[in-house]
Structure formats: structure tokens, C-alpha cells
Amino acid sequence: MKKRICILYTGGTIGMVPTEKGYAPKKGYFYDRLRAIEDLNEPNMPDWDMIEFEPLLDSSNIAVDQWNQIGRAIRDNYDTYDGFVVLHGTDTMAYTASALSFMLEGLSKPVILTGSQIPLCQLRSDARDNLITSVLIAGQGIVHEVCLYFGGKLLRGNCAVKTSADGLIAFDSPNFHSLAEAGIDIHYNTDAIVPPSKGVSLNLVEFRQTSIGVLKVFPGIQFSLFESIMTESLKGIVLETFGAGNIPSYDDALLPIIKKAFEHGTIVTVCSQCPSGTVKLGAYQTSAALTGAGAVSGYNMTTEAAVAKLYYLFSLDLDRDLIKTKMEENLRGELIK
Template identity: 55%
Template sequence: MKKRICIIHTGGTIGMIKTAHGYAPKKGFMKQALSAIQELNSEEMPSYDYIEYDPLLDSSDVSVKEWVKIAKDIEERYHMYDGFVILHGTDTMAYTASALSFMLDGLSKPVILTGSQIPLSEIRNDGRDNIITALLIAANYNIPEVCLYFGSKLMRGNRATKISSDHLIAFDSPNYPFLAEVGVNIEVKNKLIRPTKGDFKVRIFDKRQIAVLKIFPGIQWEVFESLMTSHLKGFVIEALGAGNLPKADHILQGLLKRAKENDTIIVVCTQCLKGSAVIGQYEASSTLSQAGAVSGYDMTVEAAVTKLDYLLSLYDDVETVKRLMETNLRGELTK
């Protein structure tokens, strides 16, 4: 019996057509484009059903509301399909993949996000192979994770990050090996795949005020004074190196003190593509340690932001959120 896959089309470059104002999504185009890919009718391919969102969104417009919709659509159809393929724009694909990895608790089947850098409407495009291979992997391999497939690499969703806006190799997984590499054969690295834990359940996100700050030489801390209010629940800092900041002045100390008083959770990640942020390792991060900040270790910023939103949606206790931010929940970090 053929495996069944559900394709969810949210929007993005893969389903766009050229207009007088540049590439834009067109309702119904993707369904037509899929029916024109003859390989999808092969006996080797799974059968699929197709869902198209209305409106189709550029991924820069995808956020918590859309993450919840995707998760609920998967929940509603979870027992009807052997896997799910989500067609998505590349700009925020890693954020959506990270968010879904936390929302889809106890996942026991593949959920694979993919898309393209060149639309299917163009003669030369990368979308066709990405769709075919994502469907084959979702149907034929036991990978109970939210993944991102792009450019012949299958990555854990919460380890992926976009590295290029104009190359066909658009994503990388800098701190965790690829789950599968596709060449002449599809080589799945089973030892790297997380086993299913518990029963499937969708955990819904709420909208929380979270900010991201990238540190740079000569940063003027007073610019951020208006940001540090009691409404700010989470603060992800992209620090230098292993979690370092420029020498603290009285303004920074005041900001960190206010964050602590407001129970704003500070998570420190590194700007480096590879490696970890561990506060307290150098004197330059001691100010953060004293303020009660937590280490993001080798999490991507995408994973840190979505994980923080996830935990703040589940727990009111600040210490619980801090502890779990430093705990590996879905394979998102290595301590």
C-alpha cells in the first residue's frame, strides 16, 4: 500500500510567478505545478493530498499565528498521513521549523519543511528536486522529527539556519550533523535521529514580547533603555565569541538590573556560526552572569527565540523557564 503524505503550502518563492512588480504568489499555481511534475505519478512516489493556505504568505509575514495554524492543521490530520511536507518561504523557514519542533510534542512521523530559491514557474529551478526528495524521505524513512530539507541536505529543524539569499545551498546546520545527505543514494544517519518520546500532543504558543539584540563594538546602551520594560518577557542577546560583552558601564548595569527586577529572561547566544555561548567562561561575560542570564550554548538564534516563546507560553515560573532554556528538549542544543 502506498504511503500517504500531506503537503501544506504556506507560500514562499517556490510557488511564485513573475509579475510586473516582481515575483508574487498566485492562488492555485502550486497545485497545477505539482500535477505537471510527472515523477510524482511514479509508483515509487507516495500518494499525496494538497492543502493551500489563503492567503499565501511571503515568509517574512509568517509568525506565531501561522505557526499555530500549521501545528493545528497537522494535529487535525495526524492519524490520516504517514508524514507531512510543508512548502514555505526560505526567509523564516528555520524559525518555523524550530517553532514546530517544540510545538509538536511526541512526534512519531516526519514533518519536513522545504521550498526553493528559484520559483517552480522558472524553467531552471531547485524546487522540483526539493519537493520530490522531501516526499520520498517523508514516506520511506523513520524520522520522527521536524526537519528542513534543502539542497540535498536533511537537517534537524531547530538546528538549521539560513546562510545565503542567492545560492542554492541556502541552509546549513552548523552545530549538528545533517540527518541525511542525498546524492546517488539517500543516506540517513539513523544514530543522529531522536526517538519518539511520549504521545503526540500539540502545545500552542502565545504571543510574548521577545527582543533580540546583536552586540557590536561601540554599542550605545542608552538606545535600549526604552526597550527594557515590564512587558518584555524575553531578551536574546547575540554576544561576541563565547558569550562576551564590551565592558559594562552604568547604563548597561542599570538595564540588566531592570531586566532582573522585571523577571525578563536573558538568553545569551553567540554571533559565531559555529560554537557555543557559555556565560562566565570569560570575565567579559561576568556582568551577564550576575544579572541571572542563561547560556544559549550552541542554539541558533531561531531556536533560542522560538524555545523562549514556547517555554513562556507553558510556564509562569521564571526559574523553571531558565532551567529549561539550558536543557536539551528537542535536540536543539549541546551542553
């Protein structure tokens, strides 16, 4: 029996058309463009349907409400289809992939995010290959998690980051192997693929609107400028530090702020600005005090994954200590110790 794939078209460059104000999505346009691609209708391809979101969005405008909308579309159609392809803009695709990986508990089918750097309607577009290969991967059913396919590589969704604004190989997974590479054939890295969830039904955890921030440390940073945001309303913050978790010690200005945030109940998660490698709190004197101030290690999580994980854990109504514990645990393959 042929596999059935659901294509969720949320917007993004892949389906945009030229306008007087630049590229923009056009309602009702993209389905006919897909039907015109002969390869998508070949006998060896899975059958597919498309759900077009309303409104179509540039991915810069995608946030918690849109993550929940995508999650609901997968949940509501989960029993009808063998896999899902989410067409999405590239700017926040890694954030959405991370969010979906946490939202979709008990997932046992492929959910593949993809898009393009050049619209399908343009010459030299990368959209055609990204789309066709994503549909094939979703139909093969070898992966059973949220993934991101782009430029010939299948990446774990919550380990992916966007690395190029204009290159056709726009995403990478600095701390984890690719799950597959597409050349003449699609070669899967079977050792890296997690087994499907068995005996568990899909459960969607919708994210709540939660006050979460990201603070990037830089030379000369005046920490006092950020003290005003460390209020009781700030639930979580991702601190992007140097190297393995190091911070400048300028008169120890940061630590009192972190302690204040901790006292207010804020979860401070330390990630690294380095694309690869891991945070090791305490490896250097400049990082040891972060633990004493109440911060937790993000190890080698991407900032995208850390933000999505905070949204997820706060949406579960867990107490602060349990959230701190789970931020340092591997829940969906996002953390490689």
C-alpha cells in the same frame, strides 16, 4: 501499503509566479503544477494530497499566528497521513522549523520543511529536487522529528540557519551533523536521528503572542538607547554576544540594564553571533558578570531556536525560574552540550 503524505503549501518562492510587482504567490495555481511533475506520481512515490493555505504568504510575513495555523493543520491531519511536507519561504523557514519542533509534543512522524530559491515555474529551479526528495524522506519514515531539507541535506529543524540569500545551498546546521544527505541515494546519519516518541499522543502547544526581542551587540553600541525597551512587558530577550558570550564593558552600561530586565521578570538568554561554537559564561571576565545579572546561557542554540523556545516556554505558563532552567536544558535536540 503505500504511504500517504500531506503537503502543506503556505506560500514562498517555490510556488510564486512573475507579476508586474515581482514574484508573488497565486491562489489555486500550484496544485496543477505539482500534478504535472511526473516523478511525484511514479509508483514508487508515496501518495500525496495538498492543503493550500489562505492567504498564501511571503515568509517574511509569517509569525506566531501562522506557526499556530501550520501546527493545527498537522494536528488535525495527523492520523490520516504518515508524514508531512511543509512548503515555506526560505527567509523565515528556520524560525518556523524551530517553532514547530517545540509546538509538536510527542511527534512520531516526519515533518519536513522545504522550499526553493527559484520558483518552480522558472528554468533552473531548485524546487523540483527539494520537493521530490522531501516527499520521499517523509514517506520513508526514518526520521520522526521536524526537519529542514534543502540543497541535498536534511537538517534538524531547530539547528538550521539560512546562510545564503541567493545560493542554491541556502541552509546549514553549524553545530550539528546533517541527518541525511541526498546524492544518488539518500544516506541517513543514523547516530544523529532521535527515536520516535512512543506511547505518547501528539499534543499541539499553540504559541501565545509574547513580547520577545533580539539584541545584537556590536562595537560602539550605546546600551542606554535600549534601556527604554527593558520594561515589564518584555518577557524574553535573546542577546547575541561576541564569541563565547562576551560583551563590551563600556562603563559597565549593559549589566545594570540586564539586571533591570531581570527584576522585571524578563528572561535574558545569551547566544553567540558565531555560527558555530558555544556560549561559555564565565570563561572570560567580560562574560562572567552576565550570570550574576540573571542571564542564562543559550550554549550553541541558534537565535531562531532560542526565540522559538522562549515562545514555547512562556506559552506553557511556567514560572520564571522554571523557564530559566529549561532554557538551558535540551528539549528537542536544539542544544548540544
